[in-house]
Amino acid sequence: MEKQKSFLPTAPYKGTRDFYPDEMRFRNWMFSVMRETVQSFGYQEYDGPILESFELYQAKSGEEIVQRQLYDFVDKGERRVAIRPEMTPTLARMVAGEVRNLAKPIRWFSIPNLWRYEQPGKGRLREHWQLNVDLFGVNSYRAEVEIILIADSILKKFGAPKGSYQIKVSHRGILDSFLGKSLGLAAEKSQAVSKLLDKKAKISKEAFEEEIKVLLDNPSKQLDLIYKYLDSNLNTVGDLPGIDPSSVEFIKNLFSDLAGLGVKDQLEFDPSIIRGFDYYTGCIFEVFDTNPENRRSLYGGGRYDNLIGLFSNDQLSGIGFGLGDVTFKNFLEGHKLIPDLNKKNAVLIPIMEEKLFPEVLKLAAELRAEGIGVETMLESAKLGKQIQTAEKKGYQFLLFLGESEVAENKVQIKDIISGSQDLVSRTELISVLRKSLLG
Amino acid sequence: MEKQKSFLPTAPYKGTRDFYPDEMRFRNWMFSVMRETVQSFGYQEYDGPILESFELYQAKSGEEIVQRQLYDFVDKGERRVAIRPEMTPTLARMVAGEVRNLAKPIRWFSIPNLWRYEQPGKGRLREHWQLNVDLFGVNSYRAEVEIILIADSILKKFGAPKGSYQIKVSHRGILDSFLGKSLGLAAEKSQAVSKLLDKKAKISKEAFEEEIKVLLDNPSKQLDLIYKYLDSNLNTVGDLPGIDPSSVEFIKNLFSDLAGLGVKDQLEFDPSIIRGFDYYTGCIFEVFDTNPENRRSLYGGGRYDNLIGLFSNDQLSGIGFGLGDVTFKNFLEGHKLIPDLNKKNAVLIPIMEEKLFPEVLKLAAELRAEGIGVETMLESAKLGKQIQTAEKKGYQFLLFLGESEVAENKVQIKDIISGSQDLVSRTELISVLRKSLLG
Numbered sequence: 001m002e003k004q005k006s007f008l009p010t011a012p013y014k015g016t017r018d019f020y021p022d023e024m025r026f027r028n029w030m031f032s033v034m035r036e037t038v039q040s041f042g043y044q045e046y047d048g049p050i051l052e053s054f055e056l057y058q059a060k061s062g063e064e065i066v067q068r069q070l071y072d073f074v075d076k077g078e079r080r081v082a083i084r085p086e087m088t089p090t091l092a093r094m095v096a097g098e099v100r101n102l103a104k105p106i107r108w109f110s111i112p113n114l115w116r117y118e119q120p121g122k123g124r125l126r127e128h129w130q131l132n133v134d135l136f137g138v139n140s141y142r143a144e145v146e147i148i149l150i151a152d153s154i155l156k157k158f159g160a161p162k163g164s165y166q167i168k169v170s171h172r173g174i175l176d177s178f179l180g181k182s183l184g185l186a187a188e189k190s191q192a193v194s195k196l197l198d199k200k201a202k203i204s205k206e207a208f209e210e211e212i213k214v215l216l217d218n219p220s221k222q223l224d225l226i227y228k229y230l231d232s233n234l235n236t237v238g239d240l241p242g243i244d245p246s247s248v249e250f251i252k253n254l255f256s257d258l259a260g261l262g263v264k265d266q267l268e269f270d271p272s273i274i275r276g277f278d279y280y281t282g283c284i285f286e287v288f289d290t291n292p293e294n295r296r297s298l299y300g301g302g303r304y305d306n307l308i309g310l311f312s313n314d315q316l317s318g319i320g321f322g323l324g325d326v327t328f329k330n331f332l333e334g335h336k337l338i339p340d341l342n343k344k345n346a347v348l349i350p351i352m353e354e355k356l357f358p359e360v361l362k363l364a365a366e367l368r369a370e371g372i373g374v375e376t377m378l379e380s381a382k383l384g385k386q387i388q389t390a391e392k393k394g395y396q397f398l399l400f401l402g403e404s405e406v407a408e409n410k411v412q413i414k415d416i417i418s419g420s421q422d423l424v425s426r427t428e429l430i431s432v433l434r435k436s437l438l439g
Numbered sequence: 440m441e442k443q444k445s446f447l448p449t450a451p452y453k454g455t456r457d458f459y460p461d462e463m464r465f466r467n468w469m470f471s472v473m474r475e476t477v478q479s480f481g482y483q484e485y486d487g488p489i490l491e492s493f494e495l496y497q498a499k500s501g502e503e504i505v506q507r508q509l510y511d512f513v514d515k516g517e518r519r520v521a522i523r524p525e526m527t528p529t530l531a532r533m534v535a536g537e538v539r540n541l542a543k544p545i546r547w548f549s550i551p552n553l554w555r556y557e558q559p560g561k562g563r564l565r566e567h568w569q570l571n572v573d574l575f576g577v578n579s580y581r582a583e584v585e586i587i588l589i590a591d592s593i594l595k596k597f598g599a600p601k602g603s604y605q606i607k608v609s610h611r612g613i614l615d616s617f618l619g620k621s622l623g624l625a626a627e628k629s630q631a632v633s634k635l636l637d638k639k640a641k642i643s644k645e646a647f648e649e650e651i652k653v654l655l656d657n658p659s660k661q662l663d664l665i666y667k668y669l670d671s672n673l674n675t676v677g678d679l680p681g682i683d684p685s686s687v688e689f690i691k692n693l694f695s696d697l698a699g700l701g702v703k704d705q706l707e708f709d710p711s712i713i714r715g716f717d718y719y720t721g722c723i724f725e726v727f728d729t730n731p732e733n734r735r736s737l738y739g740g741g742r743y744d745n746l747i748g749l750f751s752n753d754q755l756s757g758i759g760f761g762l763g764d765v766t767f768k769n770f771l772e773g774h775k776l777i778p779d780l781n782k783k784n785a786v787l788i789p790i791m792e793e794k795l796f797p798e799v800l801k802l803a804a805e806l807r808a809e810g811i812g813v814e815t816m817l818e819s820a821k822l823g824k825q826i827q828t829a830e831k832k833g834y835q836f837l838l839f840l841g842e843s844e845v846a847e848n849k850v851q852i853k854d855i856i857s858g859s860q861d862l863v864s865r866t867e868l869i870s871v872l873r874k875s876l877l878g
Contacts (some may be wrong), residue, residue, distance in 0.1 A: 008498060008749045010536030013520060016488035018533050021547070024484045040807045042785050042814025045463045049455035049566055050489060050552065051510075051522075059447060071490075073512035076556045081452060083490075083522075094457050097449030103831035105817060108460070113489065117515045127488055142796070142817040260797055261804065310447045346481050357581070358699055365700065368479045375481025378544060378581040392542035 015118065015126030025341045027129070030325065030332070031111050034131050037157045041150055043107040043133060048090040050113065054080035059310050060089040060279075069116040083115040087132045087322065088279070088307070095136060095318075096311030104137030123296070123327050133301075134320030141250050143319045144283045145257045147301065151287055151321055152263045164335050165298065167263070168270035169254070169285040172302075173247030174237060175271065178229050181242025183222050189215050197230075198274035234269040250283065273300075281305045283319070289327075291334040298331055299323035345437045346373025347397040350386035359406050363399065366426070372433050391416060397433065454557065454565030464780045466568070469764065469771070470550050473570050476596045480589055482546040482572060487529040489552065493519035498749050499528040499718075508555040522554040526571045526761065527718070527746070534575060534757075535750030543576030562735070562766050572740075573759030580689050582758045583722045584696045586740065590726055590760055591702045603774050604737065606702070607709035608693070608724040611741075612686030613676060614710065617668050620681025622661050628654050636669075637713035673708040689722065712739075720744045722758070728766075730773040737770055738762035784876045785812025786836040789825035798845050802838065805865070811872050830855060836872065 012018050019027055035045070054072050057065065065085050072082035084090060087110055095106065110132045118124055133150055135143050148167060155165055179190040192215050200208050212226070213219040229240060234255065238248045251269060258267060275284045282303030289298050301321025308316050332338050347367070349360050364374040375393070377386050390398050400412035400421075411429050414421040424432065451457050458466055474484070493511050496504065504524050511521035523529060526549055534545065549571045557563055572589055574582050587606060594604055618629040631654050639647050648662065655661040668679060673694065677687045690708060697706055714723045721742030728737050740760025747755050771777050786806070788799050803813040814832070816825050829837050839851035839860075850868050853860040863871060 007751060008495065008532070009492075010532050010750050012488050012532075013490050013492055014516075014518070016490065018488070018536070019486040020533065020537065021483035021485055024486055027486075028484065039785075040810075040812045042787070042812055044460035045467065046460055047458040047463055047466075049451050049457070051452050051455065051554070051566075053448075053452055056447065068515075071512075071514065073510075075510065076507075077453075079453070093447070093449050093451075094459065097457070098459065103828050107814065115490070127490075138817045140818050145800075146815075146817065257797070257800075261800055311449050312446060346478075348481070358696070361584075361696075361700055371479075373479045373481055375546065376585075378577045378585065379579050389542050 013126075015120035017125065017127070022342075026329070026338070027325065029339075029341055030329070031129070031131075033157055034111070034154055034323070035109075037154045038109045038131075038133055038150060041107065041146065041153075043109045043150075046091075046094065046108050046110050047112065048084075048087075048094055048110075050084055050115075051081045052084055052090060052093075054082045056089045056093060057082050057085065060092065061086060065116065069118060071115050071117060084112065085114055085116045087112045087114065087130065088320075091132065091134060092307045093311060095316070096308035096314070099308060099312065099314050099316060105143075106134075106136040108136075109133045123330055125326060129325040131323040131325075132320060133323075134318055136316050136318040138319075139317050141254050141283070142257070143317075144250075144254050144303065145261075147319050147321060148254070148258060148267075148285060149261055149263060151285070151299070151301075151323075152266065154323070155287070158332060159337050160331075160335060162265065164290055165266060165331075166288045166290055167267050167285055168273050168288060169251060169267065169283065170269065170271050170273040171247040171251055171283050172281055173244045173250070175274070177242055177244035177247070178240065178271070182225055182229065182240050183216075185215075194274055197226075197272055200230075200272065230272050232271055237269070237271060247282075254283065275300060275302055279304045279307065285321070289331045289334065291331070294330055294334045296327065298327055342394050344373070344393075344395055346375060346395070347399055347433060347437075348390045348393065348395045349374060349376045349399045349401065350383060350390070351377045351380050352383070352400055352402045354380050356401055356403065356406060359401055363401060363411065363426075367430070367433070370430050370434070372430070372437060387416075397436070399429070452565075454559035456564065456566070461781075465768070465777070466764065468778075468780055469768070470568070470570075472596055473550070473593055473762070474548075476593045477548045477570075477572055477589060480546065480585065480592075482548045482589075485530075485533065485547050485549050486551065487523075487526075487533055487549075489523055489554075490520045491523055491529060491532075493521045495528045495532060496521050496524065499531065500525060504555065508557060510554050510556060523551065524553055524555045526551045526553065526569065527759075530571065530573060531746045532750060534755070535747035535753070538747060538751065538753050538755060544582075545573075545575040547575075548572045562769055564765060568764040570762040570764075571759060572762075573757055575755050575757040577758075578756050580693050580722070581696070582756075583689075583693050583742065584700075586758050586760060587693070587697060587706075587724060588700055588702060590724070590738070590740075590762075591705065593762070594726070597771060598776050599770075599774060601704065603729055604705060604770075605727045605729055606706050606724055607712050607727060608690060608706065608722065609708065609710055609712040610686040610690055610722050611720055612683045612689070614713070616681055616683035616686070617679065617710070621664055621668065621679050622655075624654075633713055636665075636711055639669075639711065669711055671710055676708070676710060686721075693722065714739060714741055718743045718746065724760075728770045728773065730770070733769055733773045735766065737766055781833050783812070783832075783834055785814060785834070786838055786872060786876070787829045787832065787834045788813060788815045788838045788840065789822060789829070790816045790819050791822070791839055791841045793819050795840055795842065795845060798840055802840060802850065802865075806869070806872070809869050809873070811869070811876060826855075836875070838868070 057070060070082050070085055074080050111129055113127060113129050115127045118126060135147055179185050179193060185193060196212050216222040234251060237243060238245060255267060273284055273286050280302040284302030286300030287298045289296055299321055303319040305317045307318050351357055360376050364376050367374045396417050398414040405411055410423050410425055412421055412423055413429060496509060509521050509524055513519050550568055552566060552568050554566045557565060574586055618624050618632055624632060635651050652658045673690060676682055677684060694706060712723055712725050719741040723741035725739030726737045728735055738760055742758040744756045746757050788803060790796055799815050803815050806813045835856050837853040844850055849862050849864055851860055851862055852868060
């Protein structure tokens with residue numbers, strides 16, 4: 001018996017994705033729509049290395065990321081490094097490095113690949129791509145107006161219909177004054193309570209109350225206040241004792257400006273919006289998919305003051321958001337917003353006669369010079385088989401070049417979809433293809 | 440005395456690059472020209488995860504890469520993984536995984552970020568980006584015709600003038616028959632001699648002869664043959680005893696077809712072309728910069744049969760090349776082929792009067808809907824300072840909106856370059872900007 005050969009697996013590393021041409025076409029399309037939107041607001045693209053020093057994340061990222069999710073290791077030169085789990089630390093490092101030379105406001109975006117060691121599940125992988133949009137150097141609430149307008153414009157650019165998403169907004173100043181003044185909690189307890197509020201939607205009412213009572217000195221009174229807080233709207237939240245009036249005013253101004261820009265029905269004040277990251281200091285927001293089968297946070301962000309404080313004494317306030325490709329793709333699929341991306345702006349030329357191959361290459365070069373993509377077959381085969389290949393590759397147009405066509409300087413053009421086939425001159429060919437493929 | 444605060448460094452990890460907006464604009468431009476060229480030949484983009492299993496490289500990459508240059512580590516789940524040092528193993532894995540479903544010929548390209556632990560130096564970093572172009576499923580020399588035509592087309596697309604580069608071509612069949620038959624060397628010695636031939640250009644004649652004599656049985660006669668081989672051209676190499684005639688014929692056919700496609704003067708048969716990788720099995724080529732200050736290999740590739748043999752019993756011949764961004768940028772700079780990339784397709788609107796800010800946002804929205812990018816200032820400042828900001832950001836056009844302009848539904852448009860300033864209607868504005876920015 002022959003010894004069985006053992007093969008390497010063809011699957012990618014656990015929790016990651018291969019982008020075959022179909023998936024890659026989707027990814028390029030999705031990012032190009034995002035890029036176009038943020039560039040229309042004057043944002044400029046940047047990027048940094050996917051490996052950074054471990055200490056950058058140790059200093060800037062949350063404990064859960066650093067201790068449990070970071071891909072960190074020691075390099076061959078004894079430097080401790082990590083694959084980036086988020087872009088903000090790199091952004092802060094880069095902005096800090098040039099903060100005195102950069103014209104304000106700084107408007108930057110990036111679409112980095114990010115890695116976290118997680119148990120893969122629906123909408124959660126070990127790597128994803130994330131649009132990061134950030135604005136630095138503007139203290140006024142108008143920075144929030146612009147960032148939320150962009151978050152909304154991206155969805156509109158993808159054709160997201162009314163009611164398919166919701167933008168929930170709150171302010172750390174409201175939450176902090178509620179925890180510290182309305183409830184009278186000390187800093188440590190405040191943090192524990194805010195973490196519980198963040199996960200409230202995911203647990204039962206009983207579990208929530210049981211857990212929160214442990215943290216409260218006067219549970220019956222304080223729990224009543226908590227429910228009042230969670231039920232409040234922009235007009236009533238200020239009635240709670242101790243709530244910071246300037247933060248409420250801030251959100252009111254923001255909502256009023258956004259309404260004038262067509263962002264109104266999809267906007268909602270929601271005091272339960274927390275956002276996991278420690279570095280948010282002002283307004284925070286989160287965009288939700290309203291699809292009942294996919295009701296989840298799509299993306300979010302907020303204001304972070306003094307992001308560059310770890311690198312320099314300079315002061316710079318920023319605001320931004322991050323949008324991950326996996327959940328966003330689910331949104332586009334759920335609302336049927338993905339167009340046909342398989343339409344090719346290219347044609348295929350089979351080989352009719354072996355000796356005419358140089359003519360095939362010449363025709364291909366002519367068409368490429370006109371901006372028309374051309375794939376040629378390179379080996380002779382039965383014509384039926386070559387047409388099958390064209391179909392499998394998704395081509396609409398095939399060009400046939402036989403001896404009589406070459407003699408007459410003409411080409412047969414076959415439209416696979418309509419089934420028609422026409423003999424045309426080279427000039428006609430170019431105008432037909434331009435109209436059909438590039439128009 | 441106040442305790443001094445210690446800051447984190449703002450420099451990126453050793454041997455890597457930050458892409459600030461200027462560098463990123465260059466990178467995007469360079470890749471878009473490459474993308475456009477290879478897509479015009481019907482190539483489709485793919486990508487894979489930047490982390491792969493260690494065993495993939497252990498099985499496929501050269502010893503030097505695996506033992507000394509690989510960024511490998513053990514993940515939190517005890518899997519040994521590595522950051523990709525080259526794309527070919529990922530490509531082989533992906534093609535193998537779908538080999539029976541993919542229509543042949545398979546034409547794929549990718550522009551991955553690759554990492555190697557190296558001592559950073561000129562043109563050599565720890566990370567770079569590399570265009571990878573590959574064609575599978577064609578045994579005929581026409582695959583070589585196409586791949587070398589693409590390698591040439593890329594340079595032409597960037598405007599590389601005649602004489603700025605050279606494409607040197609050889610064939611493993613010629614080298615192997617020279618080593619094995621002309622010189623009569625056994626496999627091990629063949630490999631050592633071929634390594635020496637590869638580094639000959641970098642060492643002195645004396646050093647070369649000293650090192651090679653140790654490997655030869657009959658140094659005087661064999662060294663004479665080696666010099667004859669290195670001095671040979673396509674018409675004389677076949678005169679050496681034992682040279683495989685079919686490989687010579689292959690290169691002759693290739694050169695003849697390429698000459699018909701305008702690739703002639705830049706093409707040269709060079710029997711000393713070796714290429715480092717073990718997996719090349721047929722034609723090999725390398726593109727050289729002829730700039731005397733940068734005379735070096737820009738990129739290269741060749742034919743590799745049975746690339747997917749580690750994954751399956753299926754047979755599939757491939758040919759491809761890889762082009763790194765760092766050396767290629769040096770080429771473009773050396774030959775002054777980089778256009779002005781700072782031209783903005785956007786305008787900036789300063790704030791003339793605080794209360795007119797909503798009008799600024801409305802005008803911005805109008806222009807964005809017409810495809811014109813708009814950056815607006817968000818906080819009031821002296822007009823002179825806002826114009827300075829516009830200049831620093833590289834804008835050509837500024838739009839001014841004062842009370843009288845709003846009342847008349849007009850806009851002042853200032854051209855920073857010419858210094859002119861005109862009062863125009865909204866419709867005129869759009870047509871002026873379209874022509875200047877998008878035309």
